[in-house]
Amino acid sequence: DADVTQTPRNRITKTGKRIMLECSQTKGHDRMYWYRQDPGLGLRLIYYSFDVKDINKGEISDGYSVSRQAQAKFSLSLESAIPNQTALYFCATSGQPSYNEQFFGPGTRLTVL
Amino acid sequence: KQEVTQIPAALSVPEGENLVLNCSFTDSAIYNLQWFRQDPGKGLTSLLLIQSSQREQTSGRLNASLDKSSGRSTLYIAASQPGDSATYLCAVRQDGQNFVFGPGTRLSVLP
Numbered sequence: 001d002a003d004v005t006q007t008p009r010n011r012i013t014k015t016g017k018r019i020m021l022e023c024s025q026t027k028g029h030d031r032m033y034w035y036r037q038d039p040g041l042g043l044r045l046i047y048y049s050f051d052v053k054d055i056n057k058g059e060i061s062d063g064y065s066v067s068r069q070a071q072a073k074f075s076l077s078l079e080s081a082i083p084n085q086t087a088l089y090f091c092a093t094s095g096q097p098s099y100n101e102q103f104f105g106p107g108t109r110l111t112v113l
Numbered sequence: 114k115q116e117v118t119q120i121p122a123a124l125s126v127p128e129g130e131n132l133v134l135n136c137s138f139t140d141s142a143i144y145n146l147q148w149f150r151q152d153p154g155k156g157l158t159s160l161l162l163i164q165s166s167q168r169e170q171t172s173g174r175l176n177a178s179l180d181k182s183s184g185r186s187t188l189y190i191a192a193s194q195p196g197d198s199a200t201y202l203c204a205v206r207q208d209g210q211n212f213v214f215g216p217g218t219r220l221s222v223l224p
Contacts, residue, residue, distance in 0.1 A: 004156075033211070042117070042202065042216040058211070090156060100145055100164070102204070102212055104156035 003027045004105040006091050012111045019078040021089055021108050029095030032074040033102065034058075034066060037088040046089075049074055081112040115140045117205055117215035125221040126193055134188040134218045136203035141181045144208040148177050148188050151200040151217065160201075161188070193222045 004025045013019055023032065030051050035043040045058030047066040055066060063085060067075045078085055091105040116139045126132050136146070145164045149157040161170045161177040163186065169178040176189040190197060202217040 035214075040122070040216055043204075043214040045211055048211060092157075100206070101147060101159055101162055102157075103159070104149075106156040107154070109154075 004091060004093055004103055006089075006105040006108050008108060009106065010109045012113065013081055014113050015080075015082055017081050017112075019081050019110065021076045021091075021110070023074045023076070023091030023105055025072050025091075025093045025103075025105075027093055027095060027103060028071075029093035029103070030071060031094045031099060032068065033092040033094075034064075034074065034076045035090045035092065036060070036085075037090060037107075043090065046076065078110075078112075081110075083112045086110060086112045115143075115205060115207060115210075115213045117203060117213050119201075119203060119215040119218050121218060122216070123219040123221075125223060127223050128193060128195060130193050130222075131189065131191050132193055132220070134190070134201050134220070136186040136188070136215055138184045138186075138205050138213075140207065141184050142207060143181065143205045144210075145206050146177075146179055146186050147204045147206070147212070148175075148186075149202045149204065151202060153199075157202065190220075193220075195222050195224045197222050 007022045033048045034046040049068045065077045089108045092102040118137045120135045147162045148160045163179045174191040179186045200217040200219045204212040204214045
């Protein structure tokens with residue numbers, strides 16, 4: 001089984017709809033991250049969480065919110081989706097002892113019409 | 114603010130060739146640098162991690178080097194195979210900070 005899973009894998013929605021993307025991990029890591037990937041721009045950090053009670057904004061948090069329901073679960077919400085939020089979304093984790101590496105989920109392809 | 118660039122954006126080579134992918138970063142005070150592979154429709158797979166105190170790391174046909182002072186890293190792929198076709202991304206981490214990613218190099222190895 002995959003260590004980092006994301007649901008759904010693909011989603012098509014309409015402008016103005018509320019969308020939630022979910023991420024679960026079995027690696028026992030305390031840090032979790034949400035990124036979006038756009039062609040030619042690489043991955044950009046949306047939000048990150050160092051533990052259940054610690055949530056931080058990343059580079060491009062406007063229009064997004066997150067919830068860390070448990071150490072293993074980190075959800076990303078788009079309260080009112082807009083077309084320029086069409087992108088590939090990745091969840092990642094890192095953990096002890098040194099947080100040197102990040103481990104990624106398979107991604108969610110989101111299309112906002 | 115740390116910025117990471119990768120050249121070239123895309124590369125096409127015949128099978129068997131040795132090739133080099135480049136990664137540059139603007140702030141040399143990094144903690145480590147990680148190379149990833151991304152297959153279409155899939156997540157990122159870590160290939161090599163180089164700590165700031167290291168000059169290179171090797172895994173099979175892959176060799177990554179790091180020159181902190183010049184803000185550069187290279188990923189060398191020996192004897193390329195069609196299965197190496199993917200997008201390769203580098204990411205740097207500064208101590209206590211999160212990771213900053215480059216835009217990637219899309220590699221095609223032709224049989």
